Amino acid sequence: MGNERILEVKNLVVHYLTARGPLPAVNDVSFSIEKGRIVGVVGESGSGKTTLALAILRQLPRLTRIYKGSVMFHGIDLVKLSEKEMNEIRWKKISYVPQAALNALNPTIKIIDHFIETGNAHGINDKKLIVEKAVEIMKMLNLEPERVLYGYPHELSGGMKQRVLIALSMIFEPELLILDEPTTALDLLTQRLILDLIKDLHRRTHMTVMFITHDIATIADIADDVIVMYAGKLMEKGDVFTVFKNPHHPYTKALMSSIPDLTGDINKMRSIPGSLPDLINPPSGCIFHPRCPYAFEKCKREEPPAVEIKPGHVVSCWLYSKQ
Amino acid sequence: MLDTPIIEVRDLKVYFPVKKGIFGRTYYVKAVDGVSFEIPEEGIFTLVGESGCGKTTVGRTIVGVVKPTAGKILYKGKDTSKLSKEEYLEYRRNVQIVHQDPYSALNPTKTVFQSLAAPLKRWGIAKSRNELREKVSELLELVGLNPPGEFINKYPHQLSGGQRQRVVIARAISVNPDVIVADEPITMIDVSLRIGILDLLLKLKEEVGTSYLFITHDFGAARYFSAKGGGSIAVMYLGKIVEVAAAEEVIQNPLHPYTKALISSVPVADPELSRKRKPLKLKSLDIPSPLNPPSGCKFHTRCPYSTDICSKVEPELKEVSPGHYVACHLYQG
Numbered sequence: 001m002g003n004e005r006i007l008e009v010k011n012l013v014v015h016y017l018t019a020r021g022p023l024p025a026v027n028d029v030s031f032s033i034e035k036g037r038i039v040g041v042v043g044e045s046g047s048g049k050t051t052l053a054l055a056i057l058r059q060l061p062r063l064t065r066i067y068k069g070s071v072m073f074h075g076i077d078l079v080k081l082s083e084k085e086m087n088e089i090r091w092k093k094i095s096y097v098p099q100a101a102l103n104a105l106n107p108t109i110k111i112i113d114h115f116i117e118t119g120n121a122h123g124i125n126d127k128k129l130i131v132e133k134a135v136e137i138m139k140m141l142n143l144e145p146e147r148v149l150y151g152y153p154h155e156l157s158g159g160m161k162q163r164v165l166i167a168l169s170m171i172f173e174p175e176l177l178i179l180d181e182p183t184t185a186l187d188l189l190t191q192r193l194i195l196d197l198i199k200d201l202h203r204r205t206h207m208t209v210m211f212i213t214h215d216i217a218t219i220a221d222i223a224d225d226v227i228v229m230y231a232g233k234l235m236e237k238g239d240v241f242t243v244f245k246n247p248h249h250p251y252t253k254a255l256m257s258s259i260p261d262l263t264g265d266i267n268k269m270r271s272i273p274g275s276l277p278d279l280i281n282p283p284s285g286c287i288f289h290p291r292c293p294y295a296f297e298k299c300k301r302e303e304p305p306a307v308e309i310k311p312g313h314v315v316s317c318w319l320y321s322k323q
Numbered sequence: 324m325l326d327t328p329i330i331e332v333r334d335l336k337v338y339f340p341v342k343k344g345i346f347g348r349t350y351y352v353k354a355v356d357g358v359s360f361e362i363p364e365e366g367i368f369t370l371v372g373e374s375g376c377g378k379t380t381v382g383r384t385i386v387g388v389v390k391p392t393a394g395k396i397l398y399k400g401k402d403t404s405k406l407s408k409e410e411y412l413e414y415r416r417n418v419q420i421v422h423q424d425p426y427s428a429l430n431p432t433k434t435v436f437q438s439l440a441a442p443l444k445r446w447g448i449a450k451s452r453n454e455l456r457e458k459v460s461e462l463l464e465l466v467g468l469n470p471p472g473e474f475i476n477k478y479p480h481q482l483s484g485g486q487r488q489r490v491v492i493a494r495a496i497s498v499n500p501d502v503i504v505a506d507e508p509i510t511m512i513d514v515s516l517r518i519g520i521l522d523l524l525l526k527l528k529e530e531v532g533t534s535y536l537f538i539t540h541d542f543g544a545a546r547y548f549s550a551k552g553g554g555s556i557a558v559m560y561l562g563k564i565v566e567v568a569a570a571e572e573v574i575q576n577p578l579h580p581y582t583k584a585l586i587s588s589v590p591v592a593d594p595e596l597s598r599k600r601k602p603l604k605l606k607s608l609d610i611p612s613p614l615n616p617p618s619g620c621k622f623h624t625r626c627p628y629s630t631d632i633c634s635k636v637e638p639e640l641k642e643v644s645p646g647h648y649v650a651c652h653l654y655q656g
């Protein structure tokens with residue numbers, strides 16, 4: 001590979017400050033994203049996917065701390081930037097389409113004004129330029145610009161709104177686009193359309209995408225690389241073909257056999273025993289150990305390090321550590 | 324084979340009145356528009372389809388909380404609109420529903436014990452405090468909340484989504500129903516725990532002979548539950564069943580263009596396979612309004628194979644191979 005890394009997250013720790021105590025929603029996560037790849041981030045609800053995205057963008061809610069770690073973007077640590085400097089990065093260089101964003105559009109203004117306002121907010125006042133760009137992206141996303149631009153949000157279906165949001169996030173041709181559960185609230189056929197359009201867009205623009213979802217089959221469909229998260233931890237990372245064909249981490253294995261899809265052997269599917277840990281009082285050692293069929297003594301005592309078992313393939317599990 | 328099905332749905336129609344326009348004219352949402360099927364004794368019947376196609380309405384009609392506009396629901400061979408008072412109570416107790424949302428299904432101010440004891444008292448299944456505790460513990464064990472002592476005095480907010488859904492299921496089975504309508508029972512549950520809930524329902528089928536109407540928009544879940552339990556899958560579109568067959572037959576050999584489009588669109592958890600699949604493309608993604616559904620075949624506005632006849636004549640649900648029924652002119656022979 002040896003491709004340019006556009007983002008490098010190192011030892012990132014994010015705590016929410018709650019009444020019961022600090023909640024480590026992202027806990028010592030490190031990975032890098034190579035230019036031009038679609039990186040899927042998969043994990044169950046509460047595994048820290050959204051928090052990870054918000055931390056990269058520095059859009060965390062107020063009662064949150066980044067305790068440790070760095071987010072290097074072109075050699076600059078985003079964690080250390082001032083708010084003003086960060087504003088130059090957001091949307092222009094790294095843009096984000098939040099989870100459940102379908103209601104984020106302002107119902108009282110036309111779609112075209114959403115584009116103009118977004119442009120203005122980032123210092124671009126040339127209306128004609130913004131509209132031209134909007135039309136270009138909307139065409140790529142299979143939206144009829146004439147009809148959609150001059151309509152109001154309520155006139156659009158869920159799938160159209162999602163595409164408008166993606167288009168909005170792309171007007172500055174960001175280097176990295178982060179999509180948080182962009183297909184989750186949509187009907188099956190609309191999900192398919194959105195996935196195909198994102199692939200198509202990626203083929204044409206080669207932009208880098210971080211695609212967050214709880215659905216492992218969606219990752220198999222769209223991503224080049226996959227990051228598997230569990231309870232705030234990165235469990236495994238690698239290219240999708242390797243990880244899906246030969247998952248190494250016990251959690252990845254268990255997650256994959258817990259998905260009832262249309263092609264697998266139904267007699268081999270099983271749920272993961274136990275339930276998700278309480279992040280405020282997490283289990284000792286490996287956070288997955290109470291549910292792990294391979295757990296041994298050491299797993300209860302010590303946290304496993306993330307080990308690169310092959311170039312680009314990272315696993316956080318004592319079974320693969322030589323220490 | 325001539326056993327009376329536990330539930331028979333015959334040409335069911337459910338229309339909801341809605342007022343529209345300045346003169347307040349009443350229109351009807353045809354939520355269910357002529358649906359027939361059977362749930363065999365100790366069997367599984369699964370309804371799949373996109374949001375708004377009428378699945379929940381069918382389920383709510385079967386449990387008796389929505390009245391049919393036309394057509395019949397038969398429970399153990401008897402028309403449920405013609406039952407005596409005792410028979411009616413018996414039917415309502417025996418046909419229970421489990422809803423999608425385990426978060427709102429339980430009263431947040433009641434402990435697990437209180438939530439489960441209420442129906443036991445109401446139906447006179449257990450009376451004394453001791454009897455109630457024993458029965459509630461049994462139920463908790465049955466739904467995999469072990470040891471019961473650890474859960475019995477907890478409040479809903481102290482339970483995970485999966486644990487709550489188990490309590491909801493325990494409550495539904497507490498009155499020993501014959502039939503459970505399970506409406507999207509795993510949609511709000513964490514992915515790693517979903518199969519566990521389905522396995523629990525399957526276990527109850529084995530152990531106490533429960534029959535199911537399973538409602539889902541997820542073909543993977545439909546396949547898992549129905550195929551494992553030897554049941555069938557029906558695909559609904561705008562208030563109608565367009566295809567029905569044994570579970571794996573529908574999944575591996577879909578015939579109706581709508582079913583084909585849906586199934587070929589589902590991502591599969593295999594990167595090579597998922598990328599090779601060629602989804603069937605429809606003419607439009609818009610689901611027509613159930614207030615004013617298209618003439619003839621209701622799918623003709625989206626179907627890539629539609630011909631002249633499709634907008635004029637409504638195709639009937641016909642058996643095209645043993646046990647495989649399809650409502651489409653392509654197969655009317």
Ligand SMILES: Nc1ncnc2c1ncn2[C@@H]1O[C@H](COP(=O)(O)OP(=O)(O)OP(=O)(O)O)[C@@H](O)[C@H]1O
Pocket residue numbers: 339340341352353354372373374375376377378379380381540613
């Ligand atoms: N009480 C009601 N009054 C008016 N319309 C209703 C009522 N209940 C349902 N409908 C309408 O009937 C149609 C079928 O609804 P239903 O809830 O049965 O769909 P569903 O298949 O369960 O959908 P979902 O997958 O979203 O749960 C929809 O158009 C819905 O808006």
Ligand SMILES: Nc1ncnc2c1ncn2[C@@H]1O[C@H](COP(=O)(O)OP(=O)(O)O)[C@@H](O)[C@H]1O
Pocket residue numbers: 016017018023025043044045046047048049050051052061279
């Ligand atoms: N604003 C917040 N305050 C306190 N805890 C939060 C907040 N947002 C998220 N959390 C907690 O952080 C953890 C990770 O959440 P999130 O990043 O949203 O996960 P995901 O996107 O993977 O579902 C969860 O335990 C969640 O309850």
Ligand code: SF4
Pocket residue numbers: 249250251286287288289290292293294295296299304316317318319
């Ligand atoms: S470190 Fe131990 S408990 Fe954790 S996943 Fe590996 S084997 Fe299982």
Ligand code: SF4
Pocket residue numbers: 579580581620621622623624626627628629630633638650651652653
């Ligand atoms: S009847 Fe016609 S429109 Fe309807 S599904 Fe068949 S081919 Fe398509």
Ligand SMILES: [Mg+2]
Pocket residue numbers: 049050051099180
């Ligand atoms: Mg999230």
Ligand SMILES: [Mg+2]
Pocket residue numbers: 378379380506
């Ligand atoms: Mg429903």
